[in-house]
Amino acid sequence: MKIVSVEAKAYRLPLAEPWISAKYRITHHELVRTLITTDTGLVGTGWCTTIGVGGLAISTLVNAYLALLLKGEDALNNERIWEQLWQDLHFAGPSGLSTLAIATIDIALWDLRAQYARLPLWQLLGGMRETVPVYASAVNLHLTEDELLAQVERQLSEGYSVFKLKIGRKDSAEDVARVRAVRQLIGDQRTLMLDANQRWSAGDAVRLCRELSAFNPAWIEEPILSDDIAGHAHVRNAGGVPVAIGEQLGNRFDFWNYVRAEAADILQPNVWKVGGITEWLKIAHMAQVANLSIAPHNALELSAHLVAAVPNATMVENIEGGNLADFGIVQKAPEVHNATIILPHTPGHGIVFDEDALAQHLLPEGAPVVRELTTHAGL
Structure with missing residues (x-):
């Protein structure tokens, strides 16, 4: 099965409402x-x-550099192709834009x-497994406490029993109050996770985790800068x-450095950030050897396949407003019913894009992109 052509295009997708976390205010995603x-x-x-920047750089990497390496190659040689692409881009960077570009190719090859x-x-x-559990997630740090509780009440009505809450407000007492209120709403038998989006120093993280432990969080996600393993x-x-x-780690070596430092309990590889399915599987199997769970970050449509594939993966994240169906650009994609995805039996990953809808968001190559993406530290 020889590769005849490779073509990448970038698109800019507006969010229905801005996402505000402890780190960013996000108005658009870019899709390649x-x-x-x-x-x-x-x-x-x-x-x-990506969250608002880099789409054109990724599509250019694919079209101008990587496509020529692929033509004439057997599409079934996933490992050889992945290694060749990663080595070719390694000097430019062993993760980041490099692995995002490789991911678009690797996922297509697995399809x-x-x-x-x-x-x-x-x-x-x-x-x-043929079905995977899904947890409710949202970028909701900017919501008032009443708005946050209304959101969680709606998620409860949709059948969710596992929830992830953004924290990292400037006044940590507000974080504690919001976590307390959500825990009281969902009760002690449901699962609550917390995500600080790298907001704190290590000392502050220890102090706040000790305080928040009273609400029995299943995990604290990215409590400090992801570069700081120690x-x-x-x-x-x-x-x-x-x-x-x-979420911010880019390849198996990044994850291995965390594992060998005993710095994590749950690993959250993002299939796009790590360079696609080939690398994601290596990270999942490495975690299994270390007796660690995998809970992939984002990418619901692909993460459902990945969680269904390996024994130590636990659940899929459904970020409100951020899935392909939320942007209205797919004809066919996995659907969440009662906090569960039933995997399809059609060949491939089963995602069918709506070409007309997608075309409305095309980013012309070489065009400057007017965007709003600001570091947010005011809450």
């Missing part, structure tokens, strides 16, 4: 979609998203492989709350 056509007539689809095998992607990857180990050892990390 890569199509790989083979001499069999099969076409593989891969994509990634092709599953189509060729006439298997759904989750089954080709391992077939551990700091996360300190928070994990002294804070009294399990530590989750991975």
